[in-house]
Amino acid sequence: MxxxxxxxxxxxxxxWNPHYLYKTIFADEAERNAFLNTVCTPDWNEEQDGGRSLQEATDLLLTQFPEHETAIRAYYGRWTEMLGxxxxxxxxxxxxxxxxxxxxxxxxxxxxxxxxxxxxxxxxxxxxxxxxxxxxxxxxxxxxxxxxxxxxxxxxxxxxxxxxxxxxxxxxxxxxxxxxxxxxxxxxxxxxxxxxxxxxxxxxxx
Incomplete structure (x- = not known):
């Protein structure tokens, strides 16, 4: 029993879905999917789930993808917009x-x-x-x-x-x-x- x-x-x-937020940042679906599959990826997010700080995670991506600074900072700066x-x-x-x-x-x-x-x-x-x-x-x-x-x-x-x-x-x-x-x-x-x-x-x- x-x-x-x-x-x-x-x-x-x-x-909870990152697409709720990123639809407002990337109008083009292919561009949005590419960002979430190569920059703010599920594997990257899981490291924060495992205890990595949001600041460390953000800084890591800013070093790797400086051209995406605004979108990267939005992940946690506008995190509440991912909650449906x-x-x-x-x-x-x-x-x-x-x-x-x-x-x-x-x-x-x-x-x-x-x-x-x-x-x-x-x-x-x-x-x-x-x-x-x-x-x-x-x-x-x-x-x-x-x-x-x-x-x-x-x-x-x-x-x-x-x-x-x-x-x-x-x-x-x-x-x-x-x-x-x-x-x-x-x-x-x-x-x-x-x-x-x-x-x-x-x-x-x-």
């Missing part, structure tokens, strides 16, 4: 699960320690968690097993009765490799169906 549910945040509960709001369907599921009183809830997120306080202030549902582990604060991140194990150890979670939800299949495989049952998040409707497969009910059991 599942007793603990572990959520990823970005693209599961929170709609809550993914309401998933928030509704979370709310229903919380109301049953039958589960513990934790968040395991790859997120910069410097930008996470912005999300905390903006999204009330983050206060529903029994604990949150932020990669940037821990200087560790998914998909490394050590990050998952830190969550399990810190909050005394039994991996055999835990369920992990993440949109990144790489992170799902990593969780399953250390014995945590997992759901690859695709959409709120799919999640609702998959939860039922694991015996997780959105209404309190009688």
């Amino acid at each position: 599942i007793k603990t549910i572990i959520f990823d945040l970005g693209a599961v509960l929170i709609d 709001g809550p993914i309401q369907g998933t928030v509704d599921i979370f709310s229903a699960l919380k109301a049953t009183g039958q589960y513990k809830f934790y968040a395991l997120t790859n997120w910069s320690a410097e930008t996470f306080p912005i999300a905390l202030a903006q999204f009330d549902f983050l206060s529903w968690f029994d604990g949150i582990l932020v990669s940037g604060a821990e200087k560790d991140r998914k998909p490394f097993a050590s990050f998952y194990n830190t969550l399990l150890d810190r909050f005394d979670i039994d991996r055999s009765t835990a369920l992990f939800i993440d949109d990144n299949y790489r992170n799902i495989l990593a969780a399953e490799a250390i014995g945590i049952q997992s759901i690859h998040f695709i959409s709120p409707d799919d999640l609702r169906s998959r939860l039922a497969d694991f015996g997780v009910m959105l209404e309190k059991r009688l």
Whole structure:
């Protein structure tokens, strides 16, 4: 029986996408994609998730790509414009699960320690968690097993009765490799169906 549910945040509960910002900087889609694939790349961003400071990250790119100074500085200078709001369907599921009183809830997120306080202030549902582990604060991140194990150890979670939800299949495989049952998040409707497969009910059991 599942007793603990572990959520990823970005693209599961929170709609975050750099394109929301960079559509206002690069009108041409090809130019925008080229910038995000070669300058402010996902791999570069993950280093901030792993604990690198925003200043160090920005300075690194300014040295490598001085011609893109304005766009590079916008990544963190206008970071809030990448937040699209809550993914309401998933928030509704979370709310229903919380109301049953039958589960513990934790968040395991790859997120910069410097930008996470912005999300905390903006999204009330983050206060529903029994604990949150932020990669940037821990200087560790998914998909490394050590990050998952830190969550399990810190909050005394039994991996055999835990369920992990993440949109990144790489992170799902990593969780399953250390014995945590997992759901690859695709959409709120799919999640609702998959939860039922694991015996997780959105209404309190009688």
